[in-house]
Amino acid sequence: MPTQQSTTEQVSIDPDATLRSIMEGTAGASGEHFFRSLVQYLAVSLHVKASFVAEFDAERTKVQTLAVWVGDQHVPNFDFDIEGTPCKQILTGAIQHFPDDIQQTFPTNSLLKELNARSYLAIPLMDDAGVVVGHLAVIDDEPLDADERELSIFHIFAARATAELIRRQAVRQLDDSRQREHRLRIERQRMEAEVAYLREELRSRSDFSEIVGESDGIWKVLRSIDMVAPTDSTVLIVGETGTGKELVARAIHKNSKRSSGPFVRVNCAALPESLLESELFGHEHGAFTGATQQRTGRFELADGGTIFLDEIGEMPLPAQSRLLRVLQEQELERVGSSQTIRVDTRVLAATNRNLLDMVDEGTFREDLFYRLNVFPIQVPALRERKEDIPTLVRFFLKKLAERLGRQIDTVPSNVLLTLQKYDWPGNVRELENIVERAMILSTGDTLDLPSGIIPVRRQKMKQPVLRSLTDVETEHVRAVLEHTNGVVAGPNGAAKILDMNPNTLRSRMEKLGIIVER
Numbered sequence: 001m002p003t004q005q006s007t008t009e010q011v012s013i014d015p016d017a018t019l020r021s022i023m024e025g026t027a028g029a030s031g032e033h034f035f036r037s038l039v040q041y042l043a044v045s046l047h048v049k050a051s052f053v054a055e056f057d058a059e060r061t062k063v064q065t066l067a068v069w070v071g072d073q074h075v076p077n078f079d080f081d082i083e084g085t086p087c088k089q090i091l092t093g094a095i096q097h098f099p100d101d102i103q104q105t106f107p108t109n110s111l112l113k114e115l116n117a118r119s120y121l122a123i124p125l126m127d128d129a130g131v132v133v134g135h136l137a138v139i140d141d142e143p144l145d146a147d148e149r150e151l152s153i154f155h156i157f158a159a160r161a162t163a164e165l166i167r168r169q170a171v172r173q174l175d176d177s178r179q180r181e182h183r184l185r186i187e188r189q190r191m192e193a194e195v196a197y198l199r200e201e202l203r204s205r206s207d208f209s210e211i212v213g214e215s216d217g218i219w220k221v222l223r224s225i226d227m228v229a230p231t232d233s234t235v236l237i238v239g240e241t242g243t244g245k246e247l248v249a250r251a252i253h254k255n256s257k258r259s260s261g262p263f264v265r266v267n268c269a270a271l272p273e274s275l276l277e278s279e280l281f282g283h284e285h286g287a288f289t290g291a292t293q294q295r296t297g298r299f300e301l302a303d304g305g306t307i308f309l310d311e312i313g314e315m316p317l318p319a320q321s322r323l324l325r326v327l328q329e330q331e332l333e334r335v336g337s338s339q340t341i342r343v344d345t346r347v348l349a350a351t352n353r354n355l356l357d358m359v360d361e362g363t364f365r366e367d368l369f370y371r372l373n374v375f376p377i378q379v380p381a382l383r384e385r386k387e388d389i390p391t392l393v394r395f396f397l398k399k400l401a402e403r404l405g406r407q408i409d410t411v412p413s414n415v416l417l418t419l420q421k422y423d424w425p426g427n428v429r430e431l432e433n434i435v436e437r438a439m440i441l442s443t444g445d446t447l448d449l450p451s452g453i454i455p456v457r458r459q460k461m462k463q464p465v466l467r468s469l470t471d472v473e474t475e476h477v478r479a480v481l482e483h484t485n486g487v488v489a490g491p492n493g494a495a496k497i498l499d500m501n502p503n504t505l506r507s508r509m510e511k512l513g514i515i516v517e518r
Helices: 015-021 032-046 110-116 148-205 218-228 245-253 273-281 317-329 356-360 365-373 388-405 414-420 427-441 471-481 493-500 502-512
Strands: 050-056 062-070 074-075 077-081 097-098 119-126 132-140 235-238 264-268 306-312 331-333 340-342 346-351 375-378
Touching: 032 050, 032 062, 032 132, 032 148, 074 388, 097 132, 119 148, 132 148, 132 264, 218 245, 218 375, 245 264, 245 306, 245 346, 273 317, 317 331, 317 365, 356 365, 356 502, 388 414, 388 427, 471 502, 493 502
Parallel strands: 235 346, 235 375, 264 306, 306 346
Antiparallel strands: 050 062, 050 132, 062 074, 062 077, 097 119, 119 132, 331 340
16 A cells, blocks of 8 residues: 555554444544544554555446555555456455465555555445445455454444445435536526527517417417418418417418418308308309309409418318319419419418318318318317416406406406316307406406306216116126126025026026026
């Protein structure tokens, strides 16, 4: 072992007092002070030249000494590779004892040569899982017999060294865990700040003023709008009734290069089938009864701008065929005319129906579906983003204040909680109506939510499945037999439960085709 004199330290000890102190776990302090006291007295107790306690690194390739005693003084701690040293054999978990031949066994070890070592005794220090985490060793320049007394003393010191080493590692792991938690917290704060900045940047450079909410679902919609708006791609907006699909369509138009052009809305469900094609594509004078003059269709009106086809799932098949041509060729013919008119119109469509199911049913053209579904946007239902309800309520209060001539400044937390518990089948549109009704009924500047203002939806009773008496009887007899493990007669048999004669039951079972496997 090295014996640098620059940091040596002469120590006077009371052997009995130190042993008691170490065994009681009060050797002056924990950590480095404890290990220094321990190796010092170990060397004195066994009358050896040197002793040290060491810890293996995570890879088990290096050793770091935690305290070293040589001669009559402490020397600085040091690290070394375990190759070519007795430390490597400690990893087997067995005591290593070289009574008089340590240098012959490890002839290349310079530390052993420096100490003029002849003998070596080491005990592995293992954690609760049986993993060797370090070792306690003594070295002498005389032969060293490991008799029962010496080993018993060694084991006492090793047990205390193991406990302190495990405590030291636990503290280090706790510190590492706290540091990791701190780094994660800092990283999370940084990411949250970055997300907030990006959201603010997105809102500042885009017109999303009518789309209210901070939930992840709404921000996904806004991000989709931001990506697709500058393009001329066809967009299919999907969502339940009242989720704000038209607001999404208007936001796409306002943030597109067509924003200065017209935005034409067509509700495909509101127009009768006989007039829908005329509304969309126009008609010529005399094209049908009542066509007293030429009419320009909505697609022509939207030329250079955007047409929004709401409730596209309600469009009849003949109109779907003509719409498909407009999407493919950007041209149309008015009803009653053979003249082709070219149009430059971007198509946005919306539906609350599953168009793929309609394709399977044959009520919606498959080729039209794929033409419309270039860039789908799913608008979440209000029940999927209830965290947006407080923001939406405050938005509606401000929006409705002037029209209703009412100013509501306070929304109690219990009112918000009640609103968030409701499932909102009518989504945002229903919420706006409820807020308007509550504002009318509120008498002060605090929003009241009178009982009954939120509708109670009765669950539909399931129609019972009507079965024959034989089927019901068969099922009941089988259930009773299963309960009795197939036993028919006797005090615990099926016949007793069914209040029947066992023979009558067997006859009935045969008639019902019930066979008991025994």
